[in-house]
Amino acid sequence: MSEAQATVSKDHGAQFRGTVSDEILVTVKGLKMHFPITEGVIIPRKIADVKAVDGLDFYIRKGETLGLVGESGCGKTTTGRCILRLEDPTAGEIMYDGKDICQLDNKDLVDVRKKIQVIFQDPYSSLNPRMKIGEIIGEPLKVHGIIPDEAKRRERIGYLLGRCGLHPDFADRYPHEMSGGQRQRVGIARALAMEPEFIICDEAVSALDVSIQAQVINLLEELREEFNLTYLFISHDLSVVRHICHRVAVMYLGHMVELSDCDELFDHPLHPYSQALLNAVPIPDPDLEKTREHTIIKGEIPSPINPPPGCVFHPRCPLAVDSCKKNIPDFREVRKGHWVACTEV
Amino acid sequence: MGALLEIDNLQTHFFTSGGTVKAVDGVSYDVNAGETVAVVGESGSGKSVTALSILRLIPKPPGEIVGGEIRFQGKNLAFCTEDEIREIRGRDISMIFQEPMTSLNPVLSIGMQLTEPMMAHMQMSEAEARERAVKLLELVGINEPRRRIDQFPHHLSGGMRQRVMIAMSLACEPKLIIADEPTTALDVTIQAQILELMKNLTREMNVAMIIITHNLGVVARYADRVNVMYAGRIVETGKASDIYHRPRHPYTLALLKSVPRMDRPRQAKLDPVEGQPPDLTRLDGGCSFRPRCKFAIDKCAESYPPLEEMGEQHFSACFRSKESLAEIEL
Numbered sequence: 230m231s232e233a234q235a236t237v238s239k240d241h242g243a244q245f246r247g248t249v250s251d252e253i254l255v256t257v258k259g260l261k262m263h264f265p266i267t268e269g270v271i272i273p274r275k276i277a278d279v280k281a282v283d284g285l286d287f288y289i290r291k292g293e294t295l296g297l298v299g300e301s302g303c304g305k306t307t308t309g310r311c312i313l314r315l316e317d318p319t320a321g322e323i324m325y326d327g328k329d330i331c332q333l334d335n336k337d338l339v340d341v342r343k344k345i346q347v348i349f350q351d352p353y354s355s356l357n358p359r360m361k362i363g364e365i366i367g368e369p370l371k372v373h374g375i376i377p378d379e380a381k382r383r384e385r386i387g388y389l390l391g392r393c394g395l396h397p398d399f400a401d402r403y404p405h406e407m408s409g410g411q412r413q414r415v416g417i418a419r420a421l422a423m424e425p426e427f428i429i430c431d432e433a434v435s436a437l438d439v440s441i442q443a444q445v446i447n448l449l450e451e452l453r454e455e456f457n458l459t460y461l462f463i464s465h466d467l468s469v470v471r472h473i474c475h476r477v478a479v480m481y482l483g484h485m486v487e488l489s490d491c492d493e494l495f496d497h498p499l500h501p502y503s504q505a506l507l508n509a510v511p512i513p514d515p516d517l518e519k520t521r522e523h524t525i526i527k528g529e530i531p532s533p534i535n536p537p538p539g540c541v542f543h544p545r546c547p548l549a550v551d552s553c554k555k556n557i558p559d560f561r562e563v564r565k566g567h568w569v570a571c572t573e574v
Numbered sequence: 575m576g577a578l579l580e581i582d583n584l585q586t587h588f589f590t591s592g593g594t595v596k597a598v599d600g601v602s603y604d605v606n607a608g609e610t611v612a613v614v615g616e617s618g619s620g621k622s623v624t625a626l627s628i629l630r631l632i633p634k635p636p637g638e639i640v641g642g643e644i645r646f647q648g649k650n651l652a653f654c655t656e657d658e659i660r661e662i663r664g665r666d667i668s669m670i671f672q673e674p675m676t677s678l679n680p681v682l683s684i685g686m687q688l689t690e691p692m693m694a695h696m697q698m699s700e701a702e703a704r705e706r707a708v709k710l711l712e713l714v715g716i717n718e719p720r721r722r723i724d725q726f727p728h729h730l731s732g733g734m735r736q737r738v739m740i741a742m743s744l745a746c747e748p749k750l751i752i753a754d755e756p757t758t759a760l761d762v763t764i765q766a767q768i769l770e771l772m773k774n775l776t777r778e779m780n781v782a783m784i785i786i787t788h789n790l791g792v793v794a795r796y797a798d799r800v801n802v803m804y805a806g807r808i809v810e811t812g813k814a815s816d817i818y819h820r821p822r823h824p825y826t827l828a829l830l831k832s833v834p835r836m837d838r839p840r841q842a843k844l845d846p847v848e849g850q851p852p853d854l855t856r857l858d859g860g861c862s863f864r865p866r867c868k869f870a871i872d873k874c875a876e877s878y879p880p881l882e883e884m885g886e887q888h889f890s891a892c893f894r895s896k897e898s899l900a901e902i903e904l
Contacts, residue, residue: 300761408850409617438616439788443832443846450843465762468791472834472844492839509766511791512837513830515814518795525766529731 249293249475254427254459255312260285260321262307266534280533281307283483285321286560289427294453294460296474296491298467298506302530303480305463309429312461313347314338325427343373346420350432352412356404363400366390366419373423389418394448410441417448421456429461434469446473467510471495476566479503482541483533485560489567499563499574502542540571548573576648577604578782579628579750584642584652586620586627589635593855597623599806600642605750608780610773612793612814614829615803618851621786624803625752627652628784629669630659646750665695668743672755674735678727684711684738685723688745695746710741714771733764740772750782757792769796790833794818799887802826805852805862808881812888822890824867861892869894 262282267273282304289295297305310316312323314330323330325341333341349355356365366386369375376382387397393414404412413433420428430449434442446469452458464470470477471491478488479500487500498504505526512518528545531537537544543553550573560570586598598620605611613621626632627639628651644651646667651659668691671677679687688710689703698706704723711719714737727735736756743751753772757765773796776783787793793800793814800817802810802825810823821827828847834840849866860875861867867874873893881889882896 300763410850438851439790439829440616440832440847441850443844444848446834447844447846467762468834468836471836472840495836496839505763507836509762510836511766511769511789511795512835513790513794513818513833514835514837515794515797515818517837523766523770525770526763527767529733529764530761 250291252291253288254291255289256324257287258322261319262311263319277534280483285485293475294462296470296477297463298470299480304483305480309431309463343423344426346425347429348416348420348433350435352409358404362402362415366422369423393418427459431463482536487569499569500571501546501548578607579605580645582643585640586623587640588637595854596806603801605782608782609798610783612797612800613786614793619803620806621803622754625754629663664691665746666748667750668748670739670743670753670756672758674732680727683724691745714741736768752784754786810890816888822884822895823892824869825863
């Protein structure tokens with residue numbers, strides 16, 4: 230590597246660029262989302278609830294990237310959908326800029342939705358196959374009446390495509406003419422079109438090949454710096470989360486089990502589930518893997534229809550004691566900024 | 575003693591309306607008895623097509639093995655008859671597919687699917703096969719195997735279905751198992767359980783395994799040797815520690831540098847491979863990685879670089895491998 234290149238990479242060094250302020254953008258309090266299961270066709274009766282999200286408390290600061298990790302069915306996507314108000318939460322409040330998103334009427338919701346955007350996982354199913362790329366990106370600008378003039382809108386679409394690393398000519402193509410990585414860039418351009426403050430990235434890089442994934446991760450980071458964005462980064466890929474996030478929250482079966490600064494969580498995980506999760510991820514280094522201890526947790530994730538009483542993790546937990554079967558542990562702050570829901574740590 | 579499986583200059587092409595797709599274009603590698611060999615690469619690199627070619631599962635048309643040899647215990651599988659390959663498929667070589675949801679038959683019970691290969695290949699009676707099926711389910715860690723054996727795939731979770739797939743692959747005591755992305759569809763804690771199970775069982779039974787994956791972490795944890803594929807060819811092959819710590823091919827190096835590491839704090843921005851993988855219908859005579867390569871020189875456009883020896887069992891297909899490409903700490 231030449232000297233010039235070395236300086237550049239040092240410049241991009243360990244520190245994140247862009248500013249994380251102390252100002253809080255989103256506060257979630259006691260969020261619950263239960264989906265009813267009904268029986269009977271003519272007169273449906275509720276027979277049970279799927280407790281997808283069952284009491285979450287957290288906040289997101291302006292300019293930061295908060296990672297939300299966990300395995301399938303832990304409620305991380307549902308949490309994101311509640312913040313977008315694509316679901317009506319069963320209980321709790323979501324404060325955004327001083328307003329409770331859950332209580333807004335349709336008219337006020339439209340204003341909030343301009344500021345909150347989402348990037349979905351699957352670049353194949355999240356773009357309408359019958360619309361041209363330019364129409365997909367330009368639609369929100371037209372609907373919200375932000376740029377009514379068509380020529381100006383085309384210019385803006387061209388700029389957005391260019392900013393996301395695509396040629397402006399892509400505006401006249403259809404999604405099927407593009408690769409997965411290119412489509413994901415379109416998804417990002419669409420999210421940026423409204424000049425949002427806050428973007429929810431729901432497994433935004435999970436479906437991509439590693440070399441393309443790295444390109445998209447870098448793009449997301451550049452955009453965060455340039456437009457001062459705040460991200461909620463939902464992912465099951467812990468390596469990517471460690472790279473991109475300032476703080477990380479671990480979810481299990483609808484509950485948050487641990488929340489702390491990124492390096493703190495990865496270097497000193499406290500909750501037994503976080504420890505098991507980190508231990509299960511193989512590291513791309515064969516020498517290290519040979520010496521690493523592999524403690525593998527037994528069993529599978531229980532059903533959220535009938536979650537275990539007390540601490541939801543107790544049936545698989547190596548530290549569980551009798552009281553874990555009865556009492557739901559408090560989500561408490563054990564060190565500054567490090568929260569954990571376990572009585573035994 | 576020769577290797578258990580020797581693939582020699584395999585070429586599998588697909589003849590489509592858009593042109594000939596050279597999905598596998600001259601791949602050679604060996605698998606010795608009892609060892610675990612990984613094939614790593616991104617989508618479209620030809621890793622799955624190579625595996626499907628071994629079992630002759632390439633749909634024809636449009637696909638066809640157009641050249642090369644696949645020698646399994648001395649027999650060339652590439653051009654043997656359908657009856658001969660059926661003798662081997664499921665018995666000596668079995669396969670674990672990626673999608674446990676779609677690779678089991680939804681209308682047959684677990685027991686039916688498990689006993690079928692044993693009755694076909696090992697001349698077992700139905701009762702014998704059923705008895706062995708129960709033992710296999712127990713072996714792969716399924717509780718209450720006698721109840722589970724009469725259930726259908728939709729009764730089982732993803733992790734359990736993959737355990738059933740493993741039980742099926744072991745049913746006829748194969749010599750080689752091909753696992754195509756066996757844990758990609760599973761959650762990390764379940765992935766760790768399944769991989770540990772596969773590793774222990776293949777050791778105990780001395781079964782060789784080809785594990786196909788794009789996950790560099792999985793490879794580091796489980797493979798003895800690694801083949802890195804790009805655009806239908808192997809670009810680098812060697813022992814796992816050589817590939818990870820002393821990579822000689824620019825693509826391997828770039829691949830390793832583009833994955834973030836979970837075990838250390840963020841160092842810098844990622845250093846991705848720019849550009850897109852090539853269109854396999856439009857490959858020229860030169861190195862296919864050339865357009866994305868930081869080290870490309872004029873010579874790279876003239877001919878495809880051959881695999882050259884870099885060290886013990888370590889080969890790389892790059893004209894500049896001998897220069898010190900990889901003096902970068904990984």
